[in-house]
Amino acid sequence: MRSIDVEVRNESGLHARPAAAFVRAAARFVSTVRLANVTLGRPSADGKSIVGILTLGVEKGHVLRVVTEGTDEDRAVETLRDLLASRPEKAGQ
């Protein structure tokens, strides 16, 4: 299992477009992906569920915890961390 905390730098947090980008990226890995909003202390959500991610209420500056588990957990956690830490134009498509 890999776990990493990352601060969201995207202006609009994790609203529909960046949330969709995250889900698409997470779905490429075999590993399970959980995402928690450390700042708000809400229960974690399935990182492959767009509804789950939207319910985390992520805004710019929030710290998120990405937890991956499975055969490609290293690559998954790194890819997703980079995605969350990137600027909106990179997180877009």
Added chain:
Amino acid sequence: MSGRIAGIPAAPGIAVGPVWRYRPRGAGGVPVLAVASRGEAELRIRRAADAAAAQLQALAERLCEMNRPGDAEILAAQALMAIDPAIVEEAVRLARGGMDPVEAVLAAAEASAQVLAALDDALLAARAGDVRDVAVRVVRALSGGHLDLPAVPSVVAADDLPPSLLAETPPGLVLGLALAGGSPTAHVAILARSLGIPSVVAVPGLLDAVRGAATIALDGESGEILVDPGAADLRALAELQVVRGARDRAAAALRGRPAATIDGQRIPLLANIRSPDDAVRALEAGAEGVGLFRTEYLFLRRQAPPSEEEQVSEYRRAMEAFGPARSVVIRLADIGGDKSIPYLGLREEPNPFLGVRAIRLAQDSRELLLTQLRAIWRAAGEAGVTPHVMAPMVATIADAQLLCGLRDEARSAVAATGAACPGRMVTGLMIEVPSAAILAPELARLVDFFSIGTNDLTQYVLAADRGNPSLGRYQDALHPAVLRTVAAVVAGADQAGIPVAVCGELAGDPAGALVLAGLGVDELSADAGSLDGIRAALAGVTGTELRALAAKALAATDAEAVRAYANELLGAKREGRPRGGPAITVRR
């Protein structure tokens, strides 16, 4: 039972056919699937979810190609919702427990929708509607894709209809559309007009009237609906269709000729558009330019404002469609009022139509307007045309000065980058607030043109919220109080020698167009589909007749009298549609 009921005409044309009632889910219309085993139910749910996701993704890609990235994004997010494990796994769990697969999908989606709806963030809460939309699509795929469509070409009767359903229906399957609810400006009505599907909306008692009926006929021009019409009714409709066909062909034959009266008084006809695609349709309809580009539509249904680049490309496409000789008037985004934009974080107001709206956004969202003005300068520079801009909701001299200041600031910013930048921007004000009408002589000295928005002017002059259906009797722009205000604006503009256009719905109504032209309005701007009708109306009268009509209209004390005078001049050929609310008479 045969009957005759009436609603509000929403899309012209006559349709006759079998009745097909659209039943939304939850109204006793949830289908129950016969499935052999629970394992089969699970497989079908997963397949349906995948199929719905694929459909949504394909639609998203099509919208992207159509240069509508904002809409595309929403559909792409919906595609992910269709295969969202939180929904699919829950639906599968419910189905394994013995629930019907359709109900399982709806229940699972509803649970997720409610979680979203409960969130504090209004933008996220709005996604709940997206989840419910997606569930309906999954259910449709689950039921073989034919659940929500008539089997044979039919006239569709419903309380209301999701626009997406109309958009995806194979051409020819929906002959006509009758809705108990809705309004001519609802999205589904706008879509019906663009698809050429005759429609009548806001028909009281519609569903009761069509219950058990085999056939209905509807007239999207008069708003009349015949339930189980007799042979004589059908003959009369066929004759009407022939007469109208001849009238429409004669009107279309005038396209490409500049609009004018018999004695040669020119009244340029411009189009109201909301996207560059509309500009192309407007050209085909013989528009002599664009009198109103409603740019706020670029801002709707998305998560962030369109970038400056994106706006440059949209404005440029519209400008290039019309070229340097014909003007495209770009209205700064009319945001607020009934068009709220969640991502701007505007406060909710008790009276949005009297609130921080349109040019008033300059106080808190200055950058929004500056970005738009920079994009207009750049687009015009790239297209090699002179840009035309106007600001909505101007109320004071300070508002007009603010517009000119922002315009100049935006030009300096663009010029500083070394980009091509035209020498000037033709600048206008929308006159829709009574104070601006009263100040017309002074405002006219500050700008190049006026454009009167009769929809808002009417609601402000008569103090009647245009969205309030119980105030319909106050919402007729032909009211003499509105027309006298128009006359005062024309007089103020004349003193300064600037032209006056009208871009409200009144300009697209032949009766209204005649009155406005008589009042001395220089240009009329309307939806492309209305241009043939007003061009033909103007071609049948003289300037003297128009001025006499305007004099009578100004002396009148109610809108009905004005409409009667105008219809008299029009030759009373058009069947009048019921004013003052739809009437219902049932023949048994």
